Amino acid sequence: MMNKSSGPPPTADTDAVRAAGLTAVRGSRTVLRDLGFVVPRGRITGLLGPSGCGKSTLMRAIVGTQAKVSGTLDVLGRPAGHPDLRARIGYVTQHPSVYDDLTVRQNLDYFAAILDPGRAAAARRRDAVSRVVADVDLADHAGALAGNLSGGQRSRVSLAVALLGTPELLVLDEPTVGLDPVLRRDLWNLFHDIAATRGTALLVSSHVMDEAERCHRLLLMRGGRILAEDTPDALRTRTGTATVEAAFLHLVDEAAAAGHAKETAR
Numbered sequence: 001m002m003n004k005s006s007g008p009p010p011t012a013d014t015d016a017v018r019a020a021g022l023t024a025v026r027g028s029r030t031v032l033r034d035l036g037f038v039v040p041r042g043r044i045t046g047l048l049g050p051s052g053c054g055k056s057t058l059m060r061a062i063v064g065t066q067a068k069v070s071g072t073l074d075v076l077g078r079p080a081g082h083p084d085l086r087a088r089i090g091y092v093t094q095h096p097s098v099y100d101d102l103t104v105r106q107n108l109d110y111f112a113a114i115l116d117p118g119r120a121a122a123a124r125r126r127d128a129v130s131r132v133v134a135d136v137d138l139a140d141h142a143g144a145l146a147g148n149l150s151g152g153q154r155s156r157v158s159l160a161v162a163l164l165g166t167p168e169l170l171v172l173d174e175p176t177v178g179l180d181p182v183l184r185r186d187l188w189n190l191f192h193d194i195a196a197t198r199g200t201a202l203l204v205s206s207h208v209m210d211e212a213e214r215c216h217r218l219l220l221m222r223g224g225r226i227l228a229e230d231t232p233d234a235l236r237t238r239t240g241t242a243t244v245e246a247a248f249l250h251l252v253d254e255a256a257a258a259g260h261a262k263e264t265a266r
C-alpha cells in the first residue's frame with residue numbers, strides 16, 4: 001500500500017475503513033478502479049453487485065490478503081495489511097475454513113487456543129467458545145464432526161471462528177448463500193445485534209438484492225467501480241424507485257448514458 005505504516009491508530013474514529021483512489025490488479029486485469037468509500041463502525045454496510053464485479057477482491061484488499069493494490073486504504077486506523085490488524089478483524093470467506101475431522105467445538109477450541117493461548121486463559125476460552133456456538137445457533141451440533149455438517153452449518157462454524165476474538169471489523173463474504181429463509185433472517189438479526197451491542201463494523205457482501213434492505217448502508221458495485229454509496233432509503237428516493245434492485249438498475253442505466261454522452265462529445 002502507498003499509505004504510511006506509522007502513526008497512532010485514531011481509535012475514536014467513526015469509520016472502520018476509509019478508501020481513496022483504491023485500485024487492484026489481478027493477472028493483467030484491473031478489477032478495482034479508483035474506489036473511494038467508508039465503512040462506519042457500529043453499522044452494517046452491504047457490498048452488493050453482480051457476480052465478478054470485484055466484491056471478494058475488495059474484501060481481500062481490506063483484510064490485507066490481496067496483492068497489487070494501490071491507493072489509500074485505512075483499516076481501523078492502520079494501513080490495510082498491518083500486522084496489528086490481524087486480531088482486530090474477523091474474515092469469513094466464501095469457502096469455510098474448518099477441519100472436517102474435528103467436531104464443531106474442537107474446531108472452535110483449536111482457533112480459540114491460537115487467539116488466546118495458555119493454561120490461564122482456559123476458562124475464558126471455554127466461555128468464548130460457548131458464546132459463539134450459541135451466537136450462530138449451533139449448540140445442538142457442537143459435538144458433530146464438521147465434515148458431517150451441511151454447507152450452511154459449516155459456514156456458521158466459520159462465522160463462529162470469526163466471532164471468537166470479538167473483532168472490531170467483521171468482513172463476511174456472502175455469508176447467507178445456501179441458507180434457508182429462517183436461518184438467513186436469524187443471521188441478519190445476529191449481525192444487527194453485533195453492530196448495535198458491540199459497536200462492530202460489518203461489511204457483508206451479497207449478490208442478492210433483497211438482502212440490501214437489511215443493511216444500514218450500501219456500496220453498490222459494478223465492473224470494479226462503486227456506482228453508489230448511501231442508505232437504502234436515500235438510494236430509492238434519489239432514483240425514484242421502490243426497491244434497491246430497481247435503484248441499482250436505474251444507476252446502471254444512468255452510468256451507461258453518461259458514458260455514452262462522454263463518448264459522443266469526443
Ligand SMILES: Nc1ncnc2c1ncn2[C@@H]1O[C@H](COP(=O)(O)OP(=O)(O)OP(=O)(O)O)[C@@H](O)[C@H]1O
Binds near residue numbers: 049051058207
Ligand atoms: N486469479 C485471478 N486472476 C485474474 N483475474 C481474476 C482472478 N480472480 C478473480 N479475477 C477476476 O476479478 C474480477 C473480480 O472477481 P471477484 O471474485 O472479486 O468478484 P465478485 O464480485 O466477488 O464475484 P462473485 O460474486 O462471483 O464472488 C472477476 O472479473 C474475476 O474474473
